[in-house]
Amino acid sequence: MNLTGVADRLRLELADYTVAGVNTALGRTGVAAIEREQRVPGILHASRQPGRLPLLVKLFLLGHALTAEEYEVALPSIPLEEAIDTGLVTKDIKARIALRPIAVPERHGGGELIIASDLGPLQGCSPKHDHVMPVGGATKTLAAITSYEPGQSVLDLGTGCGYHALLAARAGARVVATDVSERALDFARLNAALAGLTIETRLGSLYEPVPERFDRIVTNPPFVVTPPSVREIIGTYDYRDAGVDGDSLLTSILTGVGDHLTDDGVAWMLGNWLVDAEVDSGEFGVAWQDPVREWLGDREAWVVLRDATDPAQYAEMWLRDAGITGSAFTMAYCSWLKEINAESVAFGYITVGALPGPQRLEDYRGPIGDSFADAAWQNRRLAALSDDALMSKHLRTNGVVEKRLHTPGQADPWFIALSGHGREIPVSAEAAGFVGACDGELSVAQIIGALAGLLDASTDDMVHAVLPTVRELIGAGLLVDIG
Secondary structure, three states, X not given: OOOHHHHHHHHHHOOOOXXXXXXXXXXXXXXXXXXXXXXXXXXXXXXXXXXXXXXXXXXXXXXXXXXXXXXXXXXXXXXXXXXXXXXXXXXXXXXXXXXXXXXXXXXXXXXXXXXXXXXXXXXXXXXXXXXXXXXXXXXXXXXXXXXXXOOOEXXXXXXXXXXXXXXXXXXXXXXXXXXXXXXXXXXXXXXXXXXXXXXXXXXXOOOOOOOOOEEEEEEOOOEOOOOHHHHHHHOOOOOOEOOXXXXXXXXXXXXXXXXXXXXXXXXXXXXXXXXXXXXXXXXXXXXXXXXXXXXXXOEEEEEEEEEEEOHHHHHXXXXXXXXXXXXXXXXXHHHHHHHOOOOEEEEEEEEEXXXXXXXXXXXXXXXXXXXXXXXXXXXXXXXXXXXXXXXXXXXXXXXXXXXXEOOOOOOOOOEEEEEEOOEEEEOOHHHHHHHHOOEEEEEHHHHHHHHXXXXXXXXXXXXXXXXXXXXXXXXXXXXXXXX
């Protein structure tokens, strides 16, 4: 793939290739269908629409062939022979790459990016071993907890199509994007050109090509835990499987991150790790934390468990993702279950600092709200403070709504919850009373002392009754430090 010569012209040709424009070309049924990776409704609707945009949608989003006449209408500034020679389309005028407009979150400046990636199931293609993914759910998840500032140095470790590198570059950061796949770096460079941005790309594994330190590191690594015997059957897929044993890739990233962050640096990452307890067992509530604590050492961190599954479901999901069927599926499935040396597999977000500091690990497998974005790192730092340090803070509420449920005829509620930023957290009456007094005037210690006197309880008992909930509310962004 050598599309640098046509990138500038392609960018101009795609000026109307926006989320709204594409959705109009697809129609409501077509938009819903592509979320299920079905393209026929979109092709039929686009074929009934006049103009260039429906042709671009059929070519680059839906993987549909154009006639030579349609191609000239769709991309008049790029002659067909040149498009074939550079790898933009095939001789039968089908796209060699997928292009999709992506709405950028407001926290990253809003607007849109057009992201090029390899053809996938939506275009009728199974992922190859060097497949470069489009922007998917995990990529968007990671973007929701990251932020960048002008002048920062940012490392996008395992950049793939380059989406996170582009978000950082849009913010005015100096970006280095690395990957073990030259094909991935080709896509990252193309996407930067389509966005009119500049990033530096380096080929290599993990930290090998980056001896320097960075203010921010972001990585959505190939975290799938695939046993060696399974790779012998289905091969290694670069985008999801690093070809290493167990969860050792995440171990390497976490143990090496401190050598590549500046003193006030922060790293964000996603990962899978093995857990020696069943998901539904009582032991799982502690066991999922054990491997991560070992890898983190004493480094400041916030870890959120987002999901967990048993090995059978995990194997089924990733074999389906690769399009494995028939006897190969059965052989790989058996090998996976025999060799994955764990009772469960966990998936989570990890935010880690360069220096020793407080750590907060929380199990949150509900919907994601704003509390996982704006000021999330500072919120988790506050929530992880020692009791004495937290007691001196002055807190105020932040977009909190209280819900109380009563049984008819009963004065006291049987359920109280505080909600906001996509979270709903059940609380005790004591904790609700504490939050009601959080206007920034009194310290945590003063409010707890007043509650203890009002309820005729000891201060220590009130601390034990209230402070754990206060930490959870801070972590959720419902209580904030006034500074």
